[in-house]
Amino acid sequence: MTCLWFRRITLLTRFEQAILHRFPGSDVIIHQDPCSVVPQGNRGI
Structure with a gap:
């Protein structure tokens, strides 16, 4: 979760x-x- 949060902030x-x-x-x-x-399977960051 922290890694995803950091990627979003970046x-x-x-x-x-x-x-x-x-x-x-x-x-x-x-x-x-x-x-x-957006459905879970279609999300991409």
Whole structure:
């Protein structure tokens, strides 16, 4: 669980940095839903 959590945080951080690079000075808020509507077998991170 910890490894998956770390991968998500790393991915979100990289995504946030990419947005900030493209739109300098912007405020970035990324909301990650606590659950998914995607079936378990179709999820991929």
